[in-house]
Amino acid sequence: MIMKLTPDNSPEEEADEPIGLPHGNGGRLMRELIEEIFTRELRNPELDTMLDAATLSYPHGTVVMSTDCFTVQPVEFPGGDIGSLAVHGTVNDLAVAGAEPRHLSLGVIIEEGFGRRRLARIVDSLAAAARAIPVRVVTGDTKVVPRGEGGGIYLITTGIGQRASDRALDPRRILPGDTIVVSGPVGDHAVAVMLARGQFGLQGELLSDAASVLPLTRAALAFPGLRFMRDPTRGGLATVMHDIVRACGHGVRLRTDDIPVRPAVRTVCDLLGYDPLYLACEGRVVAIVESTQAEALCAAWHALPEGAGAAIIGTINADEDGVTLETALGGERIIEELEDDPLPRIC
């Protein structure tokens, strides 16, 4: 699949109507911008732009809350854009906590000069992603910062959802012998965004995996042996594994050959010296599950389009510290915590 992208500095973008500082001043131009671009697309019974706060009805007791800032550059990339990502990223944080997302707030920080049509495309994409979940954007805030003091556009979403109170997942519940399952290939999002930047002279057709993981987490919650889930975003699979080691006090052992990595991701990593285990996904889940249920969980994920590439990749090991990778030739190497090598604005 070949994506048509509009680079941020293309002639089309330069002809776009620029957002100005008065669009953030609280007055008429701001109100019209909100009404024309945000309210129209995001319309729902609980969104009332006359009010600064939304009133929501939560019949049950347990509320789950999560927030994420989205700074991805370029704002439109193969397989997604910052608008849909801002929905999926926060929905996914709620989903891996075992919750059903219900409401989102939306913060928008626009740099003066950002194109109005581009903003409208992003909001359209955000609204479509929210409708597809479904989750409702019920309150928001827009600021415009002077040229040179922003990064085009930053979005911040906060989600609240509900969880049946008996499904509290916690990495401290993980036990030695538990099995690690990943829902699909790792690193697609980071490499797709890197390629979209064109900064290494590389080109490719890889799509980001950015998507809602709700179908995956709903399927996983059917397994009573499910201990914990996490979406491996910034810092990748390796960072989730280190978080788990710190939380449960046991070691993690992964098998290189079993970790799904697309050939395009592996090629880019080989060329640039990246390790795919540290690269961000935006539509994958890592689950830790009681070992006797791992095959069944993997099969349940395979039955979903989102989980076609699911694989059992390792185990929890009481007898060692840290994260160990068993390599193809029978060797071992320690996976350290991510240090430098940042990919800024990857999500």
Add this chain to the structure above:
Amino acid sequence: MIMKLTPDNSPEEEADEPIGLPHGNGGRLMRELIEEIFTRELRNPELDTMLDAATLSYPHGTVVMSTDCFTVQPVEFPGGDIGSLAVHGTVNDLAVAGAEPRHLSLGVIIEEGFGRRRLARIVDSLAAAARAIPVRVVTGDTKVVPRGEGGGIYLITTGIGQRASDRALDPRRILPGDTIVVSGPVGDHAVAVMLARGQFGLQGELLSDAASVLPLTRAALAFPGLRFMRDPTRGGLATVMHDIVRACGHGVRLRTDDIPVRPAVRTVCDLLGYDPLYLACEGRVVAIVESTQAEALCAAWHALPEGAGAAIIGTINADEDGVTLETALGGERIIEELEDDPLPRIC
């Protein structure tokens, strides 16, 4: 009162340890930054930095949600800083909706090179403001963007709270003859920030009014004739009045002589050509109340330190459109919606 401010480019700040891009990469440096600066100060039973989402218990049904992005420049100003402002701003949006704030999420977008000590001061101030309310910061996200793609630091808070379901306030409930009460002088925040920037060669000792308005809103909720409250932030009192006119379909009539404005604010406005009615407050409430209860509401506010400057400033008028100001000499002028004249990064 004279405030000691540290300008953003002072030698002290230039010697501060800079935040780098790896502090936002998800790995070790980011984890340590979160633990040392955020978790330590914000510690509470519901904040678990092992998890991406917080689980909260809401025994009753009605949840109120609000969000705000904070971009104020300079980040430390007389009477406050971006940290306490990020708590008060969102708490105030919940408060004027008639709610009791309970939980906050915190998004942080740091520009590479921002000082680590300055960040710690801001987080300390934020944590102290949250403890004083009290409201708990239960989840967060930190991003670091490359130098030149941010504005020092931007904070985004989302608040959820609870409201007794019979206290739904709505500007559409406002009736002709209702009275408009403001809790104190207007424009202090905007002028204090302007003076702190030093951009007009002006100096002064004015403090921002930035504060929690919860004591004011709790007092107002005791009045059954209370129709609606709003905090006049960006766009000022004039913008709140225009919002009310649009929502209730009646006109607003204000009396110049009755609107409290500090002499320092009036002087700056006269010098620079600003109208204090358009300037941001960050610790004031405007209430619309059934006319027979206006004097009692004003007296209740006078009894609070936050409401010492409260005043009855106008009425809702069925027989005209828009916002009309009765001037000192018996004349009238129409207050238009704010157009240009932005004060970027005022809040």
